[in-house]
Amino acid sequence: MPVAARIPRELRFAPFSGSRAVAAGRITWRMLRGPAWQRLLPDVYVEAASYDPDDHRMWCEAVAVKLPIGGAISGLSAAYLCGVDLLPRRSPVHVTLPRSTRPKPNRQIAVTYATLAPTDVTTLFNDIPMTTEVRTAFDLGRLLPRADALAALDAMLHRRLLSREALTRYLDTKAGARLVAQLRELVALAEPLAESPMESRLRLLLHDAGLPRPTPQYEVRLPPPGVASPAARPGSRGRFIARVDLAYPQWRIAIEYEGDHHRERMTFRRDVTRYNALQAAGWLVVRCTADEVLRQKEQLAHSVRRAIAGRSPTTADAKIM
Incomplete structure (x- = not known):
């Protein structure tokens, strides 16, 4: 009768870096190649019992393991982590990375290149770096197609993740950004009472x-x-x-x-x-x-x-x- 794999407590449930776990003596490469673990990304694993291909939060946690300094979960993925789910099924994780980085393409990750100020980034549960609510709304309102952008702004206002006034103030500091005109129009049209x-x-x-x-x-x-x-x-x-x-x-x-x-x-x-x-x-x-x-x-x-x-x-x- 096969012996069940021993799962270190520190590696349960959340994605982790395989190389760091091996270096810390918590697991071996041989063990990682066994059925108790699921590989998500290069050098990123999760306990097989916790693996759910439709769990976007799990994928966000996996991507966060390998984010470079200055990078953050952003866009629709940041909105999802805040409780606003506008993602299609099995959507890639949306991230914003510094322009100096050029990661290898991966179908699980959709990259936007921009410089994020320290005040544009916050952290959530397992130390996931993500754009703040106002920065997330700023990005979605500019970069999504117009109807999708309004739906995102409505949903964030409805959940009281930010106010129209806070977004307007932030927008005033970003006059030179791309597609600001679309966002200004949609801020005026956005409606906190919208329910879908x-x-x-x-x-x-x-x-x-x-x-x-x-x-x-x-x-x-x-x-x-x-x-x-x-x-x-x-x-x-x-x-x-x-x-x-x-x-x-x-x-x-x-x-x-x-x-x-x-x-x-x-x-x-x-x-x-x-x-x-x-x-x-x-x-x-x-x-x-x-x-x-x-x-x-x-x-x-x-x-x-x-x-x-x-x-x-x-x-x-x-x-x-």
Whole structure:
């Protein structure tokens, strides 16, 4: 019966440098070539029982083992470590390295070359060097495609990882950086109340179509009897009807993104009840799917524009606000 490999306590769970572990006498090269260990990168290993090819944090820890001085986990990977997951499955680890370094290409690592100030770098759990929240937002807002960049900024603001004011102040110190104009535009459009990347894309679609800026996560309420609107009497908010993704309260128009989870039976039933309540309250609901947001933008914008045109300005004084 084979004897189970002895796993040194210091080498459990987290990736480590094989050469350093051997030099410290914790393990031998022969042991590392055995089934108890999984090689992740050149000279970087992890206990086989802890290996998960879809664990991006594990890959970040592995890359951090070999980062040169001045390098840091950055971009979408830094955002992921902060709790903002916008990564595609099995994404490479995004890092920023000094321009003086030229590592061998590796499909697990996506490199951006830049000089990071000491104040641009922080550390997380296992001493992983990563860009600060404001530097991460600065990079994502400039370097990602515009819609992805807005989704990233929205998510970071939503999780209160930074404020719009802090990002603006940081941006003012980087006037000569690449693609600053895109970031300045998106900072003004970013919305802390946004709750999903598709909602961010939908808002950007409406903006690009020249439509008015909608109110995110708007609560539709029915005023108490004898009150013209919930805001007419201090402290009187009215009976809650629904919270909608985006709204034009002045026209009583709600815009709702329908993700795949809305096809589930219980969600579908709740949606029907909810939309019926909104309709009874005098609201028009424009429902849209991922295909419309991503590939039928002009048609969706036209539907919203037509909905606005069909609502008389007098509805701004309607009882349902």
